[in-house]
Amino acid sequence: MSLTCIVPAAGTGIRLGSRSDKPFVKLFGKPILAHTLLTLNKSESVTSIILSVRAKNVKKAASLAKKYRLKKVRFIVKGGRKRFDSVKNALSAAGKPDFVMVHDGARPFLSEDIIKRTFKAAKENGAAICAIPVTDTLKKVGRDNIIAMTENRKHFCQAQTPQIFRRDIISKAYCSRRASDATDDASLVEALGYKVKIVRGSPRNIKITTPEDLELAKALIKNKRCVRE
Numbered sequence: 001m002s003l004t005c006i007v008p009a010a011g012t013g014i015r016l017g018s019r020s021d022k023p024f025v026k027l028f029g030k031p032i033l034a035h036t037l038l039t040l041n042k043s044e045s046v047t048s049i050i051l052s053v054r055a056k057n058v059k060k061a062a063s064l065a066k067k068y069r070l071k072k073v074r075f076i077v078k079g080g081r082k083r084f085d086s087v088k089n090a091l092s093a094a095g096k097p098d099f100v101m102v103h104d105g106a107r108p109f110l111s112e113d114i115i116k117r118t119f120k121a122a123k124e125n126g127a128a129i130c131a132i133p134v135t136d137t138l139k140k141v142g143r144d145n146i147i148a149m150t151e152n153r154k155h156f157c158q159a160q161t162p163q164i165f166r167r168d169i170i171s172k173a174y175c176s177r178r179a180s181d182a183t184d185d186a187s188l189v190e191a192l193g194y195k196v197k198i199v200r201g202s203p204r205n206i207k208i209t210t211p212e213d214l215e216l217a218k219a220l221i222k223n224k225r226c227v228r229e
Helices: 032-042 055-067 083-091 112-125 167-173 185-191 211-228
Strands: 003-009 048-053 073-078 099-102 127-133 138-141 147-151 157-166 197-200
Touching: 003 032, 003 083, 032 048, 032 055, 048 055, 048 083, 055 073, 073 083, 099 112, 099 167, 112 127, 112 157, 112 197, 127 185, 157 167, 157 185, 167 185
Parallel strands: 003 048, 003 099, 048 073, 127 197
Antiparallel strands: 099 157, 127 157, 138 147
16 A cells, blocks of 8 residues: 655744754754655655655755655655645645655654554554653643643643554545644544544654754764664
8 A cells, every 4th residue: 555655844943943944954964854754765664755845945855855865755845834734735746645644854763663553553544643651740721820630641642743544534634724723633633533543652753843852862863873883
């Protein structure tokens, strides 16, 4: 079954404190986006990749794909103001694969194991995402920052990507403009009444957003190199 991976990578470097746009910030000599795409390009499950970047970065992204020989990158489209728009623009170029996977360009520690397990669950269920259990105690906050309720954390997970769906399901979900503020794809699918399967993700599968995230990413790479040596 064919699997097209959409990679939204239209973020800026504002929260990261960088002058460069986040996907092109260097992480051990390579742009964050390159780390992500190299894993996807190597994956046995992924058939093709569609990259969504800021309009000014289309040529830069094309050069990156050429430099790292990312043959599965078939299209590079202009991203939108919101993540929703970036993914929707990429969907319009996806054609008719059996399944569509969405993976954040700023999650460079994706593993082949997670891809395979999430894809397997999506083939069985129609929709699947990876997530990790919440370990901190959750407090629901009311007015004036007063705790209104302490939630039972065993009922909560922290969503990650990849998120994989049958093409007809995700296409239908993205036809709804009323959901344009959604921060992940599964919530759009849930809103249509579909059940989304959870697959165990990894604490290593971090999304780089802040300077602290970038430092953690460097530490993860250093640790991996030490283990290999």
